[in-house]
Amino acid sequence: xxxxxxxxxxxxxxxSAVLMGCQSAPSTTSAAGGSGFLVDYSRLAKAGSLRDxxxxxxxxxxxxxxxxxxxxxxxxxxxxxxxxxxxxxxVVDELVAFANEQLRVQLSSKLKLxxxxxxxxxxVQVAMTYVGSQPAGKTILDVIPLRLVTNPIKDAVLGxxxxxxxxxxxxxxxxxxxxxxxxxxxxxxGTDIGRAGDAKTRIDAGSLKPAIERWARACAEHIVNPP
Numbered sequence: 001x002x003x004x005x006x007x008x009x010x011x012x013x014x015x016s017a018v019l020m021g022c023q024s025a026p027s028t029t030s031a032a033g034g035s036g037f038l039v040d041y042s043r044l045a046k047a048g049s050l051r052d053x054x055x056x057x058x059x060x061x062x063x064x065x066x067x068x069x070x071x072x073x074x075x076x077x078x079x080x081x082x083x084x085x086x087x088x089x090x091v092v093d094e095l096v097a098f099a100n101e102q103l104r105v106q107l108s109s110k111l112k113l114x115x116x117x118x119x120x121x122x123x124v125q126v127a128m129t130y131v132g133s134q135p136a137g138k139t140i141l142d143v144i145p146l147r148l149v150t151n152p153i154k155d156a157v158l159g160x161x162x163x164x165x166x167x168x169x170x171x172x173x174x175x176x177x178x179x180x181x182x183x184x185x186x187x188x189x190g191t192d193i194g195r196a197g198d199a200k201t202r203i204d205a206g207s208l209k210p211a212i213e214r215w216a217r218a219c220a221e222h223i224v225n226p227p
Contacts, residue, residue, distance in 0.1 A: 078127035
């Protein structure tokens, strides 16, 4: 058997294994699949509409607490030294700053923003934990994060047309407590950035800004009116 045929067979087997895992996967994400920004990834469950799907956890013991004011530290990347393969650092910095600006605008239209956490009902901490690409349209990446796909499988699954993608994670904590009121994870798809294997295919900030703008509106609404 030729070497290329062996490699193709191996990729096919690996892809089949991943797809079988996806078909039997519950509507929660594994703790191993998280960046470490949230407290517990295993309790996240699907929320939102079919077009606006995200993962969320709301503490049932304090879910009725009304939030009228929030402290919003600057949006960060997580981990702090995270580098996203194939994405220029200047692009990541621009996206983080844009997410911070958009969320601040949306939250200030619905709630009072304070200058210190002890002056607010809750603190909203936000991190960008992934920037990269994913296949255009619905794929297994709707079920599992891109970072969990091993490189050989990723190369096979990426196909022809790629969209930009980013992951935003949100933690809402009440004043004087480290126990989260809510934790959410949003996987956002941007616009088409080209084809896999094309040296000209690059992620720029413009390909993700519309998705981040929509996310900021939705995130602010979820904080005011939790699912």
